[in-house]
Amino acid sequence: MSIFIDESTRLVVQGITGRDGSFHTTQMMEYGTQVVAGVTPGKGGQTFEGPDGAQVPIFNAMDEAVAATGANTSVIYVPPAFAAGAIMEAADSGVGFIVAITEGIPVLDMARAHAFARDRGVRVLGPNCPGLISPGKAKVGILPGQIVTPGPVGLVSRSGTLTYEAVHHLTRAGLGQTTCVGIGGDPLIGTKFIDCLEAFGNDPDTRAIVMIGEIGGTDEQEAAAYVQEHIDVPVVGFIAGQTAPPGRRMGHAGAIISGSAGTAAEKMEAFEAHGIAVAKRPAEIAELVAAALEGASVS
Amino acid sequence: MNLHEYQAKEIFRDHGIPVPPGKVVTSPDEAASAAREFGGMVVVKAQVHSGGRGKAGGVKLAKTPDEARSHAEAILGMQISGFTVEKVLVTPAEDIATEAYVGVLVDRVSQAPMFMVSSEGGIDIEEVAHTNPDAIRKLAVDPRYGLLPHQAYWLANSLYDDAGQVKQAAKIMGQLYRSFVAAGASMAEINPLIVTDAGEVKAIDAKVSIDDNELFRKPDIAAYRDTSAEPVAETEARDAGLTFIKLDGNVGCCVNGAGLAMATMDLVKYYGGEPANFLDIGGSSNPEKVVNALRIITSDPAVKVILFNIFGGITRTDDVANGIVEATKQIDIQVPIVIRLTGTNEEEALEILQRAGFEAYTSMDDVVQKAVELATQG
Incomplete structure (x- = not known):
């Protein structure tokens, strides 16, 4: 199994005619994702040309796209000024899952958009995230398909390329993945570590979990406590930003040590205190997962 | 992006928050003439993107224009946590009866702007949160409704007993929230919010950080960037x-x-x-x-x-x-x-x-x- 997306995912791409939207739509279709619709206001009635002659209808608005195609998931590639609006439009359209790739959305816009989606019971992943991939089934977002392979490891991360690094080591060590989820680098994100842990915990095929965190906030600390109480499979953790200076935004809007809170040391201590194996180097993540799975199969 | 105190005060003033007048200067002579203009006692304050200015000797009281000049001379060019002081703010000194803390920041857990207020003002709020968390009242604002009047009063009630002061403070809470949203801030802080001997509630310090993601649509705020401070x-x-x-x-x-x-x-x-x-x-x-x-x-x-x-x-x-x-x-x-x-x-x-x-x-x-x-x- 996998979490959040699989073969039954019917995807609508918001911003399908933009540079990033069109490029990644092709990539997602090549991977095998069912892209059933695109939305770009003013371009309704046109068609997006996918790989191998595939045609994707474009609509002016989300409600029309969902009504016509039965889409159940949306991915957003629209620019920051309009992205929060696109999330709220999607939340009103009937899809149950929204993946917001856009980086640079004002945080107060997101406070409103998250509240709006929460009220409607719609899950938002991101924003400022690489999306997610269930190897061999579907990918939504910008994660590269060639580095993943199906298998027993669930991975959740706040980062993009650092996720690629960790997955690359897992795949090379013969450790495939159920789903890899990038939850995003913003301070306000819709799907947190705990939500992914809960979903992986309910997935019988996920036999180990990797959590890749970074400085800023307390989500990793809360997730660590959740792991100890609710997760039965081994969990391996990594935290980026041990050398980050306090008070500086390290690329991601959410990666900032405020005062003395949100340091890497604090998060690594929380991991260790709650029985999560902490990798000191990215390459060590796969080594610890292999050791944990070996130990688990012996016992 | 962090703002200087004088920039943050400009935003507060624009939204009606009572803030004492002030003049930003870059030379000791200008500091002296600003002090003369205001008359009476003034405070000379280093304008740098750093906390702990007072402890570093960057905030000084001056009784005369001459004293303001010599303080400005000492403070301009001073290093405060790696930043060189290029400007000082000269502002009339206030009589302070009480000091409180009022701040609003984007809270990750509630995913909303969160007010934090405390009657223990003038000191590091992180310290208060650590040693005496009960002295802080917190409120997450639903961004769709803004700060409601009864919420502003609920916050102000924890600071003062006097009805007149509560009313002034509640009004300031609303003005602070509107400043926060209008500026696209991730943090806005008044520390301290004072009551003068005459019973007036005023903001005598101001700290604002802007969400960098807002700058593309707020050119007037983006223009506040001080590249000499980085x-x-x-x-x-x-x-x-x-x-x-x-x-x-x-x-x-x-x-x-x-x-x-x-x-x-x-x-x-x-x-x-x-x-x-x-x-x-x-x-x-x-x-x-x-x-x-x-x-x-x-x-x-x-x-x-x-x-x-x-x-x-x-x-x-x-x-x-x-x-x-x-x-x-x-x-x-x-x-x-x-x-x-x-x-x-x-x-x-x-x-x-x-x-x-x-x-x-x-x-x-x-x-x-x-x-x-x-x-x-x-």
């Missing part, structure tokens, strides 16, 4: 569309992606080196970006080696390799460059780099160890 290299990087943060080490880092960039710095430290910077070059293979990155990294004379760590996800690594080779032809580099590239077409990428005379690797551990070795030798 390293030149960081200004250049921002203009070139790169995220760069200068650190104290000697291993220059050039990485794609913020998480991988942090992990690379950490690995440099793990293998016994010190990173010279954080730099996220993004996902493109554009030689111009690489040229800008190299120019910025090498402007730091402490840099002994340049370390590239690129994970080509969607981007083809042979394109990235060509970009690096092209870029290094356009700029004269005196220090060794070591490169790690992995991802699509990595064999071709390594060949391109080795043909051009670079040390190239596919393993992150190998390249970081090599970079640290070169940095310690040099």
Whole structure:
């Protein structure tokens, strides 16, 4: 199994005619994702040309796209000024899952958009995230398909390329993945570590979990406590930003040590205190997962 | 982006918050004439992006214009946590009966703007949160409704007993929330909010941080940026569309992606080196970006080696390799460059780099160890 997306995912791409939207739509279709619709206001009635002659209808608005195609998931590639609006439009359209790739959305816009989606019971992943991939089934977002392979490891991360690094080591060590989820680098994100842990915990095929965190906030600390109480499979953790200076935004809007809170040391201590194996180097993540799975199969 | 106190006060004033008048000056003589203009006792305050100005000697009371001049002379040019004081604010001194703390910031857990108020003002709120958390009243604002009047009163009631002061403070809470939203702030703070001997509630200090993601639609706020308050290299990087943060080490880092960039710095430290910077070059293979990155990294004379760590996800690594080779032809580099590239077409990428005379690797551990070795030798 996998979490959040699989073969039954019917995807609508918001911003399908933009540079990033069109490029990644092709990539997602090549991977095998069912892209059933695109939305770009003013371009309704046109068609997006996918790989191998595939045609994707474009609509002016989300409600029309969902009504016509039965889409159940949306991915957003629209620019920051309009992205929060696109999330709220999607939340009103009937899809149950929204993946917001856009980086640079004002945080107060997101406070409103998250509240709006929460009220409607719609899950938002991101924003400022690489999306997610269930190897061999579907990918939504910008994660590269060639580095993943199906298998027993669930991975959740706040980062993009650092996720690629960790997955690359897992795949090379013969450790495939159920789903890899990038939850995003913003301070306000819709799907947190705990939500992914809960979903992986309910997935019988996920036999180990990797959590890749970074400085800023307390989500990793809360997730660590959740792991100890609710997760039965081994969990391996990594935290980026041990050398980050306090008070500086390290690329991601959410990666900032405020005062003395949100340091890497604090998060690594929380991991260790709650029985999560902490990798000191990215390459060590796969080594610890292999050791944990070996130990688990012996016992 | 952090604002100076005088800029934050301008925003507060525009939204009706009672803030004493003030004049920003850059010379001792101007400080003296500002003091003369206000008459009576004034405060001379260093304008730098740092807390602890008072402790560092950057805030001084002056009874006369002459005293204001000599204080300004001492404060201008002073170093406060690495920042040089270029400007001072001269403002009339107030009689202070009580001091309170009022702040609003974006809270990650409630995913909303959160007010924090305390009758223990004038001191570090983090300290109060630690030693006496009951002395702080907190309220998450639903951003769709804003701060409601009864909520403003609920906050103000925890600060004062006097009905007149509660009413003034409640009004200020509303004005502070509107300032916060209008400026696109991630944090706005009045510390202290004072009551004068005459019973007036006033903001005598102001601190505001702006959410960088708001700047594209708020040109008047973006114009507040003070590039003299940041390293030149960081200004250049921002203009070139790169995220760069200068650190104290000697291993220059050039990485794609913020998480991988942090992990690379950490690995440099793990293998016994010190990173010279954080730099996220993004996902493109554009030689111009690489040229800008190299120019910025090498402007730091402490840099002994340049370390590239690129994970080509969607981007083809042979394109990235060509970009690096092209870029290094356009700029004269005196220090060794070591490169790690992995991802699509990595064999071709390594060949391109080795043909051009670079040390190239596919393993992150190998390249970081090599970079640290070169940095310690040099």
